[in-house]
Amino acid sequence: xxxxxxxxxxxxxxxxxxxxxxxxxxxxxxxxxxxxxxxxxxxxxxxxxxxxxxxxxxxxxxxxxxxxxxxxxxxxxxxxxxxxxxxxxxxxxxxxxxxxxxxxxxxxxxxxxxxxxxxxxxxxxxxxxxxxxxxxxxxxxxxxxxxxxxxxxxxxxxxxxxxxxxxxxxxxxxxxxxxxxxxxxxxxxxxxxxxxxxxxxxxxxxxxxxxxxxxxxxxxxxxxxxxxxxxxxxxxxxxxxxxxxxxxxxxxxxxxxxxxxxxxxxxxxxx
Numbered sequence: 001x002x003x004x005x006x007x008x009x010x011x012x013x014x015x016x017x018x019x020x021x022x023x024x025x026x027x028x029x030x031x032x033x034x035x036x037x038x039x040x041x042x043x044x045x046x047x048x049x050x051x052x053x054x055x056x057x058x059x060x061x062x063x064x065x066x067x068x069x070x071x072x073x074x075x076x077x078x079x080x081x082x083x084x085x086x087x088x089x090x091x092x093x094x095x096x097x098x099x100x101x102x103x104x105x106x107x108x109x110x111x112x113x114x115x116x117x118x119x120x121x122x123x124x125x126x127x128x129x130x131x132x133x134x135x136x137x138x139x140x141x142x143x144x145x146x147x148x149x150x151x152x153x154x155x156x157x158x159x160x161x162x163x164x165x166x167x168x169x170x171x172x173x174x175x176x177x178x179x180x181x182x183x184x185x186x187x188x189x190x191x192x193x194x195x196x197x198x199x200x201x202x203x204x205x206x207x208x209x210x211x212x213x214x215x216x217x218x219x220x221x222x223x224x225x226x227x228x229x230x231x232x233x234x235x236x237x238x239x240x241x242x243x244x245x246x247x248x249x250x251x252x253x254x255x256x257x258x259x260x261x262x263x264x265x266x267x268x269x270x271x
Contacts, residue, residue, distance in 0.1 A: 014064075017046045017101050017126065019164030022175075026099065026124055027051060029157065029177060033097045033122045040086050040100030040110065040125075045071045047099060052076040061086050086110060091117045098123040104169060107131050108144070114178075115148050123178040132156055132174025140238035143200040147193045149242035150186035150249075153179045185246035192249050200237045207240075208233030215252045225251040 017023060027050055030037065035056070042048040042060040044067060052058055058079045062068040068083035075081060082089070087109060091098075098120050102110055107127045114123065127135075134142040136156035137149075145154060160173035186192045195214070204210035211222045226233060229244050240248070 014041070014043055014103060015101075015165035015167060015169045016043050017164060018166050019160070022126070022158075022160050022164050023047060023050055025158060025175065026126070029124045029175070030054075030097065030099055033124075035121070036092065036094070036096045038091060038096050038098050038120070040098065040102060042071055042081070043067055043101070045074060047101065048075060048079060051099065052079050059092070061089050087113055091120065093119055096120050098125070100124075101126040101173075104128040104131075104171070104173075111135070111144065115144075115152070121180050123176075125176045125178070126160060126173050127176050129159055129172040129174040132176040135176055135178075137241070140236075141240070142238070143196060146200070146237065146240065146242075146245055147196045150192065150246050151181055151184050151189070153181060153242075155179070185242060186249055191253075195249060195252070196237075196245065202237075206234035206236065207231060210237070211248075211252070218252055221251050 023046060026047060030051060031054070037051060037056055037058045039048055039051070039058055039060045042062050043064075045060075048058060048060050048071060052075060055078055058075075060068075060071060060075070060079060060081045061084050062071060062081060063083070063085050065083050068081050071079075072081040087106070091114075096119060098114060100110075102125050104127065108131070114120070133139055133156060135145050136154045137145055138156055141149070155177040157175035157177060160175060162168050162170070162172050164173065198214045199207075199210055202210040202214050204213060208222070208226065212219060215222060225231070225248055229247060231240070231244065
């Protein structure tokens with residue numbers, strides 16, 4: 001099978017970071033964290049080499065064998081270069097921090113790989129600007145963000161202009177931070193995430209209509225929740241905050257949310 005990365009620089013989706021001010025910002029964000037670092041897509045080491053100055057152990061996961069070999073020969077002793085596809089890489093089973101200039105076309109795939117992984121504590125990722133905004137819930141959150149908000153805080157640090165990369169991409173980047181919450185806002189993940197999918201894909205002109213269809217006629221509880229949280233019936237799922245998603249789930253599930261008896265319609269064929 002043809003590997004999705006094989007070929008030249010363009011196919012690898014690599015836009016190398018050359019802006020010293022952005023590199024310095026990433027260094028500052030990483031300095032606020034502790035523990036070993038896993039770097040995604042180090043390329044020629046624009047982040048790896050400055051970050052290695054901290055003395056912290058760094059595992060740099062690079063898919064391009066030539067770049068991996070070259071970086072291994074240049075890097076300090078606290079850096080281990082692994083020639084692997086991050087979408088198949090097994091993240092460490094001990095606390096660590098994830099850092100990376102993520103190939104823009106693989107951002108969502110990489111996030112879907114990272115988010116369920118159980119042991120990292122913070123992530124500092126350079127991703128496409130619009131993706132960074134949506135993940136951080138600026139101007140409306142995506143379904144992926146809402147599905148993971150009870151477990152992670154998402155932050156938007158700064159916009160990174162396209163001229164900060166070589167070759168220059170057609171869109172700007174954005175610095176996204178993700179921090180695992182010490183105490184999740186919701187107890188049970190699978191059923192909560194199924195609920196988020198149902199609400200985001202539900203029919204209706206606003207949350208009142210959508211929730212009326214998704215929940216089993218629990219209109220009074222939903223109406224009370226909307227009043228309590230000051231949520232307009234015409235708002236859309238993307239407009240809710242992390243805390244509102246959590247209180248909504250705990251409302252429609254009631255005290256049964258952790259016992260497997262939440263009062264939410266299950267659509268045929270949905271996991």
